[in-house]
Amino acid sequence: MDLIVTHGITKIYNPKKIPVHALQGVDLTIKKGEFTAIVGPSGSGKTTLLNIIGGLDRQTVGTVLIEGVDLTKLSDNKLIDFRKNKIGFVFQSYNLIPVFTAAENVGFIMLLQKKPKKEIDIRVHNLLKSVGIEEQMNKRPNQMSGGQQQRVAVARALASKPKFVLADEPTANLDSRSTTDLLDIMENLNKKEDMTFVFSTHDQRVIDRAHRVITIEDGKVVSDVNN
């Protein structure tokens, strides 16, 4: 089943002044359950592609279909709701809410979804358990290591029961051990729960574990291989 489909995605920054072509006609299809890495050198356009797929940015030309829904046709408010309910995000620098505990950070999105408290409590506990930090659930981000924070971020991304998770350089700030642990967790979730993961990365450890590697250079897909 095609989960993400892009047709001729082109993104031009500063079109009227000094145009920068970040993406040039990217066509891509990602199926449900894939564990995909988008790789490429800095400035190649991988983060831009991820932002457009995630509905955080809008392309200059082209279409993005998520489960058949054309993101370009959604209003800003609809897009916010779409992101809340369909997409999980993991950011490079974790971006947890510093005044919330790990559990509150994970449950926060479910509160936005207006889920009942009991359901939130159960799911938060299960998610934190699945990423191996249920014992840290009452700690705030500043009381946790970078690896632990990124695991909370993964749990948070999964809290809303999204269709797929977008992770922008998730291991960039992590040491080897934390990177391996995080990749184990995500691969495990991919296998057990058929959760689709799309990473942007230039970390070889992530590339080695990805099932599919899409390489972008100068805003164009130059290779698309299965590992």
Place this chain on the structure above:
Amino acid sequence: MGMIIKIAWRNIWRNITRSLVVIGAIVIGIWSIIFLVSMVNGMIESYIDNAIKNEVSHIKIHHPDFINDKESKFFITDIATKKSIVDSITGVKAVSYKTVTNSMISSSHAGRGITAIGVVPKDELNVSGVSQKIVAGNYLSDTKKNQILISKRTAKKLKVKLRSKVVLTFQNLENEITMGAFRVIGVFETGNNIYDESVVFVRQKDINTLLEINGNGHEVAILINNLPELESIQTEITKMFPGLLVRNYKEVQPELALFQSQIKMAGIIYMVIFMLALIFGIINTMMMAVLERVRELGMLMSVGMNKVKVFMMIVVETILLAIVAAPVGLFLGYITTSYFNKNGINLFFYSEEGMKQFGFDKFIYPNVPTDTYWQLVVAVSVTALLGSLYPAWKAVRLRPVEAIRGSFETRAGLVVSLFTFLRNKIRMIWT
């Protein structure tokens, strides 16, 4: 909403120093406004009480022509009977009647123009505070003839003392000059220099004989029990004596009302200035809070927090700061006002002559109407709300894709965007 309040509450304690600075500013502001309002009220009350006690009473009755031309011929006939009628009105506390005439007071050293007030001593005791302001000698007695009470300042200027003789000169009804010798039996000091220098008190019997208006007088002065009843009692008296002029203290001395309104206006201006300063303080603090959290706000918007919720979060944060600060400020204001209301503030410590010149008492007793507390709660809440709007607007203007990387549109960028937008619109309309 619960989540918004929770996150906002915790956010305000992220940077305790910064939050305490804003809270401190609100506390000091509220406290100072309460104190200022209480001082203003205390001063107004002191000033008006002094004026009512010593000069104007609550209500006065005159011959209609007397107020324009204070000639002896404009008297009220059978004034004692009229006094008795007024005395029987419910709500009237005390009544006295007087003869008031312009005269010249002379001693062996100097002379000056003055208003001589002829009073019935025992009646005047209940209406005027002069009897309590005697600083040397005694108050007028009903038995002895030709006694006079003069102020300390007049005594100094005439170079007279107790038991000295002074001469009062005035015109009688036939416009003939008449005079009488009076002995100083008491010296008073009301605290209002202008008033003190302008009046002397004698027995009405004595002055009426000289003016040849026995049984008549120029003024009936009335004190009432409750100020809110002022206008109804005034109306009742007016109906009783249609040929006479019945005025309340604000009409007798319009400067009292003017002073009252001016000083209240000064209080309002101070409050507005404080609120404006507070708005800028809040904007500054909340802008810092927003700019410090650009990445976090970007994440919140990325994962699905809509603009309304982001906006509300910033607004609630600001209002929570005010909610924390307001009770502390109100409490401090209440404590301070209560203390000084009990013990008074010595105004003469600051400027004795100046304060006396304006007719203030030595001590004022600050007090705050209960309404002021509520008005302040509303004013601070509105100020906090207004102060939060710009930072909240800046927060929702963030684009998640940029904010998540920690960057945001600068003000210059916004101006350029606005300019570009307007230029394009104008071009579209033009073409």
